[in-house]
Amino acid sequence: MLTALASRPVPVANPAASVTELEAQYAETIDLLWRNFRRLGVPDAVLPDAVQDALLVVHRRRADFRGEATFLTWVYGVLLRVASGYRRSASRAAAVFDRREPLAIDSATSPSPDPFEQLEQHAATELLHRLLDELPDEARAVFVLVELEELTIEAAARALGLRVTTCKSRLRSARRAFDAACARERARHERLEVK
Amino acid sequence: MKPPPDALSKDARALLRAARGGDDVSAAERQRLLEAFQRRVHADERSRLRAPPRRMAWALAALVTTGSVAALAQQGAFERLSSLIERALGVPESGPSTQPVAPPGVHRAAERQPEPPPEPSALQPEVAVPERLPSARVIDDRDAGQETTPARSAAAVPRARSAARSAASTGSAASLDHAAGDRKTRRDGVASEELDLIIAARDALVNGKHAAARAAVSRHEQRFADGAFSEEREAILALCDCRERHAPERGRAFVERRPDSLFAERIRQDCSLETNLVPAGGAAATH
Numbered sequence: 001m002l003t004a005l006a007s008r009p010v011p012v013a014n015p016a017a018s019v020t021e022l023e024a025q026y027a028e029t030i031d032l033l034w035r036n037f038r039r040l041g042v043p044d045a046v047l048p049d050a051v052q053d054a055l056l057v058v059h060r061r062r063a064d065f066r067g068e069a070t071f072l073t074w075v076y077g078v079l080l081r082v083a084s085g086y087r088r089s090a091s092r093a094a095a096v097f098d099r100r101e102p103l104a105i106d107s108a109t110s111p112s113p114d115p116f117e118q119l120e121q122h123a124a125t126e127l128l129h130r131l132l133d134e135l136p137d138e139a140r141a142v143f144v145l146v147e148l149e150e151l152t153i154e155a156a157a158r159a160l161g162l163r164v165t166t167c168k169s170r171l172r173s174a175r176r177a178f179d180a181a182c183a184r185e186r187a188r189h190e191r192l193e194v195k
Numbered sequence: 196m197k198p199p200p201d202a203l204s205k206d207a208r209a210l211l212r213a214a215r216g217g218d219d220v221s222a223a224e225r226q227r228l229l230e231a232f233q234r235r236v237h238a239d240e241r242s243r244l245r246a247p248p249r250r251m252a253w254a255l256a257a258l259v260t261t262g263s264v265a266a267l268a269q270q271g272a273f274e275r276l277s278s279l280i281e282r283a284l285g286v287p288e289s290g291p292s293t294q295p296v297a298p299p300g301v302h303r304a305a306e307r308q309p310e311p312p313p314e315p316s317a318l319q320p321e322v323a324v325p326e327r328l329p330s331a332r333v334i335d336d337r338d339a340g341q342e343t344t345p346a347r348s349a350a351a352v353p354r355a356r357s358a359a360r361s362a363a364s365t366g367s368a369a370s371l372d373h374a375a376g377d378r379k380t381r382r383d384g385v386a387s388e389e390l391d392l393i394i395a396a397r398d399a400l401v402n403g404k405h406a407a408a409r410a411a412v413s414r415h416e417q418r419f420a421d422g423a424f425s426e427e428r429e430a431i432l433a434l435c436d437c438r439e440r441h442a443p444e445r446g447r448a449f450v451e452r453r454p455d456s457l458f459a460e461r462i463r464q465d466c467s468l469e470t471n472l473v474p475a476g477g478a479a480a481t482h
Contacts, residue, residue, distance in 0.1 A: 022236070023229050030225050035218035045410040048228060052403070055232050056239065125217030128210060147203065147211060172201055179204045186206055 026055060032072075032149075033079055039132060039144045040083040054082040069158045076151070076159035080141055087137070131181040139174035146171055147178075231439050235403060389415065393424045396431045405439040430458035437466035 033051045042050045057078050065074050132140055145156040157167035203211070220228070396411035412428050412435075419425075433446035446466035450459050462468070 022233050023225075026229070026232070027225065030228055031220055034220035034224075034228075038218045046404065046407050048224070048231070048406040049399075049404040051228055052232060052235060055228075056235055059232075059236060060239070121213065121215075121217045124210060124213035128214040128217070131210075175201060175203055175207075179207050182204060182206045182210060 026058075029055065029058060029075060032075065036076075036079055036144060036149065037083055037086070038129065039148060040080070040087070040141065041129075041133060041137075042083050042086045046086060050082055050086045053086075054078055057082065070155070073151075073155050073159045076145060076149075076156075077161070080160060084137070127185065131178060131185065134181045135174055135177050139170050139177060142167055142170045143174035143178060147175075227440060230441070231403075231405070234438070389419045389422045389424060392418070393427050393431070396428070400431055400434055400438075403438075405435045408435050426453065426456060426458070429453075430456070430462060433462050434465055437462070443468060 030051060033054050034047065037047055037050045037054075038044070058075060061078075065071065069077075132144070135143060141160060142156055145151045145159060146153060151159070153167050153171065154164055156171075157164045160167065162170075392411050392415040396408045396415065399405070399407035399411060408431055412431050415422065415424070415428050422428075429445075429449050433449045436442040436445045443466035446462045447468055449456070449462055450468060453459060
């Protein structure tokens with residue numbers, strides 16, 4: 001999927017574009033934005049709005065894309081900036097939207113129709129989000145791009161506007177923190193099982 | 196084999212594998228996003244076409260300014276120019292003026308320049324309503340551009356709207372002033388929270404953030420099922436459905452249930468329902 005998006009030509013402006021045309025241009029971008037906004041801690045309640053905003057930025061500024069990076073890396077850059085804004089406003093609006101509304105279990109497309117596998121996947125996703133929440137924002141972004149989106153360190157560094165060495169260092173600390181969080185989770189789980 | 200020192204632990208890798216695909220968007224949600232995006236793109240393009248290009252506006256402003264200065268200089272009237280600038284800045288005039296002195300309000304009105312057109316923004320959905328509905332201010336889109344300007348404090352907006360709403364409910368202009376005067380005393384905790392939720396929903400709706408609007412409305416429904424703003428809540432939901440999903444069912448039900456509501460006409464328009472406007476004195480048309 002990522003390869004397809006990376007090799008896709010930059011969308012061209014078309015004011016009268018139909019939904020089908022926009023779908024052809026942006027369907028993969030929507031997938032990418034949606035899953036990564038979730039991983040980057042954008043609350044589910046505002047997820048569609050965040051995707052809309054990022055899409056609009058990509059659409060408006062596609063002319064500014066100069067081809068110095070791949071289109072994919074450029075989209076990641078937009079994604080990270082929009083996610084950062086939404087996280088900030090989400091914390092400001094916590095008084096009003098203090099409830100994280102989990103998406104319905106069947107809202108994610110699953111390659112398997114097996115409800116038990118789907119349930120397992122849902123539980124794993126919830127746990128993943130909880131552990132990602134424990135990472136500092138900077139480390140989390142690098143971790144998501146490299147470990148989950150499988151970008152190279154160089155591409156992640158470009159999307160984040162960082163030096164490669166800085167990116168490597170953040171990835172190392174993110175991995176350590178994620179491993180530690182996993183170990184804590186396992187210990188907690190085992191304690192519960194013993195009880 | 197020993198894993199490289201930087202690699203993730205076995206548990207962590209297992210978790211990433213198990214969660215793979217769990218964050219993907221559903222086909223239905225993707226379709227909804229695309230449809231909403233298409234509407235925003237079209238609104239964006241339309242507003243760009245309507246607004247004059249910024250460079251041209253700057254060039255025109257520069258030309259007008261240069262021309263005015265040249266004309267004043269030709270008349271030997273730099274004194275008048277400096278006087279105008281001083282008056283615009285609120286500096287009291289030092290010397291006697293040859294111009295008749297008008298009251299301050301008249302001065303300002305006469306010297307006020309037309310404001311430049313607002314920056315085109317696709318975040319502000321385009322709406323066209325033939326007439327102003329006073330009581331519909333709480334969810335009236337057109338208020339957003341004027342009332343949520345950066346110059347106003349965030350706290351002032353709900354307070355002003357609270358006053359506007361109480362004024363509208365009594366239906367008198369005098370009560371607007373009264374409401375503004377003693378709004379602090381009547382803004383008890385519960386009412387304030389309820390109103391804040393509705394205003395949050397309304398602001399989200401105005402900015403095209405339909406998911407946020409729905410979240411606020413849903414929270415309002417949970418906390419204030421029979422609250423004072425249940426009509427507004429229903430209206431916001433109906434508008435969300437129509438704008439985001441082109442689903443007029445909720446809007447139609449609202450209009451049937453509350454044909455005389457101040458929000459009914461707006462919902463009829465946004466949901467493309469048959470209009471119910473009749474000439475003054477005539478009976479309302481039946482659907």
